[in-house]
Amino acid sequence: MTVTIEKALVVGTGLIGTSVALALRERGVAVYLSDVDARAVRLAGDLGAGREWTGEEADLALIAVPPHLVGERLADLQRRGAARVYTDVASVKVDPIADAERLGCDLSSYVPGHPLAGRERSGPSAARSDLFLGRPWAICPGAETAADAVRLTRELVSSCGARAVTVEAAEHDAAVALVSHAPHVVASAMAASLAGGDDVALGLSGQGLRDVTRIAAGDPLLWRRILAGNAQPVAGVLDRIAGDLAAAASALRSGDLDEVTDLLRRGVAGHGRIPGPRGAKAG
């Protein structure tokens, strides 16, 4: 098997798929584009992301569709012999892998993946070739995954300027529940509490509030699907945070400021554990 990606197929030309396609094009890779929405393919093509797929065999196929469609699309592409290696970008990993298994997919050529990058905007017009620069990109090979498939997927990751982080699928889902999915719900709950605030109160908003609530602007239907695919791990994190906030409210009412100070201190410690942007840690 070749260890270089010369031809890539991108299935799903939304924000992520088109951004990967643009990054690969900058490296001189031939990129074929496919999407159920013909306009999205045309737009991505016009942006220089590649040309429409008409059945050519690729070295690697990137499946950039919503999590609940990954297994089905993988099975279909494998039946057509679309590529030698397949990877996806779904933000959860346990369910898509279970779908692939259930649908009888060849698991040796499938490397589950998840680039930790995104924007508030979506669609091909929001794509950028540098979207993944310095960002972590989880890959979750299983026991059956072929070493060459992993190698080609790692080449894809580094071609996008990202850093591969190898992690077991269930551990991945618990991790993103903590660092991505629960924070989204927390930001939403904070922002939701503003809906009833009066204009004078909102007029006193500062950068702190804007930062805490920024991600709450994300598409509710997209996030509904993401949360549905990782419900139990997210619920566990939210319960702990809800408990801390209820205890803080009760401590404030009773004047027990020590308990509140302890939460603030734990917050400083937890904040200090987040790696900086474009972190130098390699996976």
Added chain:
Amino acid sequence: MTVTIEKALVVGTGLIGTSVALALRERGVAVYLSDVDARAVRLAGDLGAGREWTGEEADLALIAVPPHLVGERLADLQRRGAARVYTDVASVKVDPIADAERLGCDLSSYVPGHPLAGRERSGPSAARSDLFLGRPWAICPGAETAADAVRLTRELVSSCGARAVTVEAAEHDAAVALVSHAPHVVASAMAASLAGGDDVALGLSGQGLRDVTRIAAGDPLLWRRILAGNAQPVAGVLDRIAGDLAAAASALRSGDLDEVTDLLRRGVAGHGRIPGPRGAKAG
């Protein structure tokens, strides 16, 4: 009474006091500096914020000390005839006003104030003359406040490039509970949940998590005091958010995604109510 600030006294040369002093100096105002910490005065003076106060009478005195010390400092300055108008910068307003009343202060020359600006760093060395540019600055005149005192305080606010927002003291405290104090505790609770996360999970962190938790890096002892001074309004907001998060966790567990989607939608709506940075609305 003069309607122009020619001489100002800044009492408390921390981040806020020194930043105001620097802004006034750029306008050619004579600024006198005072602090219980002689080194802080010297440092502020070296930064060009003014010179040490030796009892000169000022047009306006800015009291930039912690909320629980405002009343006491106001009473002391008024006894010494330090200025004709007094304002403060405490992040809560009901308690300092009650302190001033209890200590027999002259309420006609006191205009309670609160610039909505800050940084994670503190002290005079973090001060910047443009810290307040375009930011809201609450002023809370009461029934006894003289119109000329309000006028001079508004001049101070506009000299700092901020926009004055007139608001009743209790309304102010409820507003900052919603847009500043509760968000700080929410960010802390989110960050605290990371303290026990493993390195792989933290390695998948992205900009979203960094934004949600940024303000959690603030000084716990400073925030303990701020929260203690506004305990009941903050507790009310936190209870609502804790309730939303507990309900979301329970809905995720039972697969009722409609309830979660509703919270996400309310989050989008609430987020949309936050004015942009350097907002154009005038108070």
